[in-house]
Amino acid sequence: MCFLAFLSCSRKVSETGSASYYADSFNGRQTASGAIFRQHKKTAAHPSLPFGTKVRVTNLKNGRKVKVHINDRGPFVQGRIIDLSKKSAKKIGMLKDGVIPVTITYKKK
Known part of the structure; x- marks a missing residue:
């Protein structure tokens, strides 16, 4: 239980594995959430996290990070x-590689 308003009660969770990125052919298609997929937005697909979850993705090859929905x-x-x-x-510098090792971090609600 948190007593101070400036402290977060949510705990951070992380997963490590591989990341890939969408092919251009998916641009303009409807996503599972009902949103239209746009390559120029900072979004992502995950097997089970709730839609709208904010996730920090860290490229383990170069340390670069990005926040996505x-x-x-x-x-x-x-x-x-x-x-x-x-x-x-x-x-995060992965366009040439295609698939890279990453850690994703998010707050568990």
């Missing part, structure tokens, strides 16, 4: 824990 389901490939929009992938 979960608005879709996926990826559906063994070992991958998140699929990023192209804008998010570019921000």
Whole structure:
């Protein structure tokens, strides 16, 4: 239980695995949340986190980070824990690699 208003009662959770990013062919399609997918937004797909969850993704190869909103389901490939929009992938420097090791961190509600 938190007694001070400036402290967060939520605990942070992290997962480590691989990240990939959406192909351009998905741009403009409807996501599982009902939103239209846009490559120029900082969004992502996760298999189970609630839609709207804010997630920090850290590229373990270079330490770069990006904050994204979960608005879709996926990826559906063994070992991958998140699929990023192209804008998010570019921000953490993964466009040339395609699939990279990452840690994702978020607050558990």
